[in-house]
Amino acid sequence: MSMIEFHNVQKYYGEFHALHDINLTIDTGETVVLIGPSGSGKSTLIRTVNGLERIQEGQLIVNGQDLADKKTDMNRIRKNVGMVFQHFNLYANKTILENIMLAPRLVLKRPEEENKKIAMNMLDRVGLADQAPKMPSQLSGGQQQRIAIARSLAMKPKALLFDEPTSALDPEMIDDVLNVMKDIARDSSMTMLVVTHEMGFAREVANRVIFMADGRVLEDDSKEKFFDGQPSNERARQFLSKIITH
Numbered sequence: 001m002s003m004i005e006f007h008n009v010q011k012y013y014g015e016f017h018a019l020h021d022i023n024l025t026i027d028t029g030e031t032v033v034l035i036g037p038s039g040s041g042k043s044t045l046i047r048t049v050n051g052l053e054r055i056q057e058g059q060l061i062v063n064g065q066d067l068a069d070k071k072t073d074m075n076r077i078r079k080n081v082g083m084v085f086q087h088f089n090l091y092a093n094k095t096i097l098e099n100i101m102l103a104p105r106l107v108l109k110r111p112e113e114e115n116k117k118i119a120m121n122m123l124d125r126v127g128l129a130d131q132a133p134k135m136p137s138q139l140s141g142g143q144q145q146r147i148a149i150a151r152s153l154a155m156k157p158k159a160l161l162f163d164e165p166t167s168a169l170d171p172e173m174i175d176d177v178l179n180v181m182k183d184i185a186r187d188s189s190m191t192m193l194v195v196t197h198e199m200g201f202a203r204e205v206a207n208r209v210i211f212m213a214d215g216r217v218l219e220d221d222s223k224e225k226f227f228d229g230q231p232s233n234e235r236a237r238q239f240l241s242k243i244i245t246h
Ligand SMILES: Nc1ncnc2c1ncn2[C@@H]1O[C@H](COP(=O)(O)OP(=O)(O)OP(=O)(O)O)[C@@H](O)[C@H]1O
Pocket: 013, 016, 018, 036, 037, 038, 039, 040, 041, 042, 043, 044, 045
C-alpha cells in the first residue's frame, strides 16, 4: 500500500520554481533516502509531505488524504507524519520526559499514565531512559537528537521524515543517532523519508535512493542499483563519486 504519492507536483516560492513535476510513490514500510546537492529541493520536498510547505500544482496524497485539497485536515496529517529536524528544537524549559509527553497529551489527549508509559518506552528505545528527569541543556547534541526522535515516535506516527538529522552533530555523536534510525528503519510498519549525506545509513537500511538536482528527481533506484550498479543519470554518478570519496 502506498503511504506517500506525488503526482505531477509543482512547488513555487514566489516566482522561483522549487519542485518540477515530481512523481513518486513511497510504500508503507519503505525507507527512502533523498540525496542531492545543496539547494536541489530536498528539504522542500520532504516539508511538503507534512504540509510545512504547500504545493501549487499536482496531487500529493499522504496516508490517503490529498494535501492539495484545502479541506484536508492538516492536524490529522501531522498526527500520522512525524518530522525530525537538523536542529532538534526541544523545549528548553521542560524536562526530557515532559518534552516527549507534551504533544501526545495536547494533541492526542492520551491519558496521563499511558502517556508516561509510552514516553518511557520510547526513551528506552533510543537508549536514554535514565535521562528522563534532566533538562535538554544537560544533554549532548547527539542525545538531544535521540530525544527528538523519541518525541516523534511517541506520537505513534505511520511515517517519519528526517531532514539532515545528523548534520549539526559532532562526528562522534553521529553513529548513536544513525543506530537509532536504523532500528526504526528495520520496523517494517514505519515509512521513512530521510534527507542525509550518510551513505553508510543508506547502504545498510534504505530500500531506495532518490537523487535530486535543480528541483527535479533525476534518479530513483533500489539501493543495490544505486550503490553496486551505477545510477543512469550522469549528475547522480558524479555526485555519488564525490560523496563516497570524501
Ligand atoms: N522559503 C523560501 N523562500 C524562497 N526560496 C526558498 C525557500 N526555501 C527554499 N528556497 C529555495 O529553494 C531551493 C531549494 O531549497 P531546499 O532547502 O529545498 O534545498 P536542499 O536540497 O534541501 O538544500 P540543502 O541541502 O542546502 O538544505 C533553494 O534554491 C532555496 O534557496
